[in-house]
Amino acid sequence: MHHLEVRDLNKKFGSLQAVEGVSFSVEQGRLIGLLGPSGGGKTTLLRMLAGLERPDGGAISIGGRNVDALPPQDRGIGFVFQNYALFKHMTVVENIAFGLKVKKWERARIYQRVAELLALTGLIGLERRYPHQLSGGQRQRVAFARALAPEPQLLLLDEPFAAIDAKVRKELRTWLKEMISRVGVTSLFVTHDQEEAVEVADEILIMSQGRLEQKGTPWEIYRAPKTPFIATFIGESTALHDLTTLAPFAEAAVSIANKASLEGHDELQAFVRPESIEISRSHERQPSSAALPGVVSHVQFRGDAWHVEVQVGAQRLTARRPLAYEPLSLGEEVSVLVHRLYLFAGQQSWIVENPFLSLQREKERIV
Amino acid sequence: MNQRLLQGSLRSLVLLYFAVLVALPVFAVYGKGLSLGWEPFWQSVTHPLALDALWLTVQLALLAALINAALGTLTAWVLVRYCFPGRRFLNSLVDLPFALPTAVGGLMILLLLGPNSWLGQTLTSIGWEIVYRPPAIVIAMVFVTFPFVVRNLQPLLEELDPAEEEASYTLGASKALTFRRVILPALLPGLCGGTLLAFSRALAEFGAVVLIAGNLPGQTLVASVYIFGQVESYNPQAAAAVSVVLLTLSFLLLFTMNALFGRRTAR
Numbered sequence: 001m002h003h004l005e006v007r008d009l010n011k012k013f014g015s016l017q018a019v020e021g022v023s024f025s026v027e028q029g030r031l032i033g034l035l036g037p038s039g040g041g042k043t044t045l046l047r048m049l050a051g052l053e054r055p056d057g058g059a060i061s062i063g064g065r066n067v068d069a070l071p072p073q074d075r076g077i078g079f080v081f082q083n084y085a086l087f088k089h090m091t092v093v094e095n096i097a098f099g100l101k102v103k104k105w106e107r108a109r110i111y112q113r114v115a116e117l118l119a120l121t122g123l124i125g126l127e128r129r130y131p132h133q134l135s136g137g138q139r140q141r142v143a144f145a146r147a148l149a150p151e152p153q154l155l156l157l158d159e160p161f162a163a164i165d166a167k168v169r170k171e172l173r174t175w176l177k178e179m180i181s182r183v184g185v186t187s188l189f190v191t192h193d194q195e196e197a198v199e200v201a202d203e204i205l206i207m208s209q210g211r212l213e214q215k216g217t218p219w220e221i222y223r224a225p226k227t228p229f230i231a232t233f234i235g236e237s238t239a240l241h242d243l244t245t246l247a248p249f250a251e252a253a254v255s256i257a258n259k260a261s262l263e264g265h266d267e268l269q270a271f272v273r274p275e276s277i278e279i280s281r282s283h284e285r286q287p288s289s290a291a292l293p294g295v296v297s298h299v300q301f302r303g304d305a306w307h308v309e310v311q312v313g314a315q316r317l318t319a320r321r322p323l324a325y326e327p328l329s330l331g332e333e334v335s336v337l338v339h340r341l342y343l344f345a346g347q348q349s350w351i352v353e354n355p356f357l358s359l360q361r362e363k364e365r366i367v
Numbered sequence: 368m369n370q371r372l373l374q375g376s377l378r379s380l381v382l383l384y385f386a387v388l389v390a391l392p393v394f395a396v397y398g399k400g401l402s403l404g405w406e407p408f409w410q411s412v413t414h415p416l417a418l419d420a421l422w423l424t425v426q427l428a429l430l431a432a433l434i435n436a437a438l439g440t441l442t443a444w445v446l447v448r449y450c451f452p453g454r455r456f457l458n459s460l461v462d463l464p465f466a467l468p469t470a471v472g473g474l475m476i477l478l479l480l481g482p483n484s485w486l487g488q489t490l491t492s493i494g495w496e497i498v499y500r501p502p503a504i505v506i507a508m509v510f511v512t513f514p515f516v517v518r519n520l521q522p523l524l525e526e527l528d529p530a531e532e533e534a535s536y537t538l539g540a541s542k543a544l545t546f547r548r549v550i551l552p553a554l555l556p557g558l559c560g561g562t563l564l565a566f567s568r569a570l571a572e573f574g575a576v577v578l579i580a581g582n583l584p585g586q587t588l589v590a591s592v593y594i595f596g597q598v599e600s601y602n603p604q605a606a607a608a609v610s611v612v613l614l615t616l617s618f619l620l621l622f623t624m625n626a627l628f629g630r631r632t633a634r
Contacts, residue, residue, distance in 0.1 A: 052537070
């Protein structure tokens with residue numbers, strides 16, 4: 001049973017197609033990250049789920065109930081706004097209790113629920129403060145508590161971490177993930193930060209130019225991106241211009257290119273991730289036919305690894321090198337081992353492992 | 368050093384300006400009103416015609432201020448929230464009552480509603496006499512003080528975060544409830560400030576009122592016209608005495624307003 005179901009949602013602003021034919025479903029209790037570049041239609045989608053924006057076409061059902069005709073008041077949703085939109089003239093407690101008073105809960109019940117949320121969100125001691133007396137992180141907690149107070153069926157969060165400085169953001173991410181799993185409410189959050197989506201979400205929906213590109217767990221999306229856009233958006237990827245430079249893959253690539261051209265797709269796109277490239281000095285690893293010779297063209301320290309660019313034939317590749325290894329120097333000749341490659345043609349995608357590497361592993365096992 | 372000299376002379380200039388144009392005249396009025404001592408002052412103020420004029424003025428000014436509170440809120444709301452052709456023109460028109468000699472405002476009302484106008488005759492025929500009666504005074508006061516509430520509310524309305532309203536909707540509040548609980552509290556300082564200023568200004572209105580009030584002592588004679596009458600009949604002390612009452616009332620209102628909302632704006 002799907003808790004949230006969206007079918008063929010469309011929205012146009014003037015001549016701009018903000019959301020186009022988006023369909024997906026979410027199971028009860030999942031935390032979904034809605035990821036994509038700015039202007040990709042994520043916020044519009046979220047606002048349509050909330051009823052703050054009227055779709056041009058399509059259907060939304062929450063908890064098995066079609067909500068298309070319902071105003072935001074009656075959808076049973078909680079919404080956390082990008083700038084939190086706390087009521088400026090109300091204290092923390094008044095903000096949290098607002099939705100409960102509107103729903104005419106009994107006083108004692110309101111009191112109990114507010115106390116519960118204050119404890120849950122760690123806001124005890126700040127009850128009488130006004131929003132302008134709170135830090136960004138505290139404001140976000142109040143917005144979260146306020147949205148959760150009326151026990152919504154679906155929690156929607158629009159860029160919940162955007163307004164918070166980087167240091168506190170990491171802390172809050174973990175906090176939010178924990179909080180949502182503890183409350184058990186089905187949640188959708190919008191973000192343009194792929195690291196955030198990967199770290200927080202159970203599942204990611206990737207949107208670009210109003211379309212839903214892929215839906216899956218972060219690992220699935222990372223492992224098997226379905227489109228070139230996702231390959232470049234999740235993780236850093238380098239596009240390969242000429243597949244023949246990567247000799248070990250040439251054979252596989254040619255056969256896939258043939259298959260693709262048979263199906264009418266002539267353009268084959270290939271990407272490689274920095275994580276799947278190993279760069280070593282010749283003495284660090286035995287020479288193998290799986291690896292290629294390369295020249296270091298750029299080295300940069302990135303906090304947790306060396307960011308290295310190597311020139312292999314006409315192709316420049318980006319790779320990481322663990323800090324535990326000796327740093328490489330510019331112009332040095334190295335051996336470059338590419339583990340896997342992503343290939344795309346039309347709607348199809350392939351992951352190609354380095355054939356020589358698997359051969360080598362096979363041998364090692366036999367020995 | 369030069370900087371400090373400039374600052375010093377600028378400050379003195381402002382103080383001098385303030386003293387000559389505001390403080391001295393105010394003291395003069397207080398001085399004149401109390402020049403013959405407390406007893407004649409009290410007699411002038413409690414003179415039945417003076418009391419009637421003061422009481423009528425306060426009542427009508429209060430009514431005018433309240434009408435402007437409602438009308439001004441509506442106008443400011445429409446001017447900020449709605450987009451329609453002619454909005455900018457309408458927006459600049461709001462200041463017209465400030466730019467116009469108030470006597471012209473009075474004349475406009477007279478021409479529109481007076482006994483020789485079509486509208487005035489129609490209204491009289493159904494038993495609504497407006498000109499030369501209190502309703503005309505209220506209309507004149509509303510006209511003259513119209514910009515106060517509008518101009519006080521506009522910046523607050525523009526500053527209002529639309530997401531706050533949307534948050535209220537997603538929490539289950541209707542539009543009416545959202546206006547009452549979310550929007551109105553944010554507008555309150557501007558609304559109160561504008562209304563108090565409108566009231567204070569309406570208390571003092573002369574030019575527009577004198578043309579259309581009829582100025583019947585005890586019935587349609589407002590305080591400012593009463594003061595004018597006393598000056599005309601060589602009784603400056605009585606004129607000053609009533610002025611002192613009006614002035615004190617205005618001061619009290621201004622101080623209340625500052626005490627209530629000054630701290631907020633200082634933040």
